[in-house]
Amino acid sequence: MQTEGVQIKSSWGELFLHLEREGIFLEDTASFYLAEITLALAHLHSLGIIYRDLKPENVMLSAHGHIKLTDFGLCKESIHGDSVTHTFCGTVEYMAPEILSRKGYNRAVDWWSLGILLYDMLTGSPPFTANNRKKTIDKILKAKPVFPQYLTPDARDLLKKLLKKIPAHRLGSGSADAADIQVT
Template structure:
C-alpha cells in the first residue's frame, strides 16, 4: 500500500503543479505497469487551470470517492485529489471505502457528516 500511495501522490503533485485536478481517484483508475508501478488512467473528469481551494464547482466523480466539498457543492480544488488518495489508502488497508453504505442516500449522508465506522480489523 505504501508504494502505490507514494507513486499516486507523486503523480498528483505533478498534476497539481500544472494546475490540473484529477477528480476521479478510485481503484479502477489506477493501473500497474509491467514492473508493478502505479499509473493513473482515465483523465475524463480531470480539469485544467484550477487555482485555489475552490477553483471549480462542477459535480463529478464516483460516489464512494467524493470529497465532502464536492458533495456539498462548495467549490473545490486540488484537495479533492488528496481526499481521494486517502480513500484509496483506506480501501487498500480495509477492502472497503471509508464511508461505504449500500444505500446511496446513506452513503452520501455518511460522507457529508464524516461518519466513519472503522472495521474491527484496523
C-alpha cells in the same frame, strides 16, 4: 519484485483487480502505491490540474508493479492558487464532501480521494458505503470513518489527516500540496 523490502505486485492491470483478488494489501504495499499516486497527483497539481476521479479502477499497475493513472476525462484544468470549480463529478464513494455539498472545491479533493483509496487498500472497501447513493452521500457528509483495530497507529493517523471533512484542515490542502503528505 522487491523494492526496499516491499513486495510489489508484478502482474499488470487495474489496481481494482489486484485489490479484489487480495482482499486487502499489507501496509507496506499500500504505502508504496500511495507514494507513487501522491507523486502523480503532485505532478498534475503543479500543472493546475485536479484529477477528480481517483479510484482503484483508474490506477493501473505496470508489468514492473508501478502505478499509472488512467481516465483523465473528469480532470479540471487551470485550477491554480485559490481557484475553485463547482462541477459535480466523480464516483460517489470517493468524492470529497465539498463536491457533494456543491460548495466549490480545489485540489484538496484529490487528497480526500487518496485517503479513501488508502482506506480501501487497507480494509477492502471505502469507509463510507451504504445500500443506496443518498445514504452513501449522507455518510460522507456526516459520519466519521471507523478504523479497524488491525490498522497501525501510523496508518490511522494518516487516514485521519486525509479524511478531514473541512478541506482547509485536510493534509495536502495547503500551499505545500503533496510535500505535506510526503513528510508524513
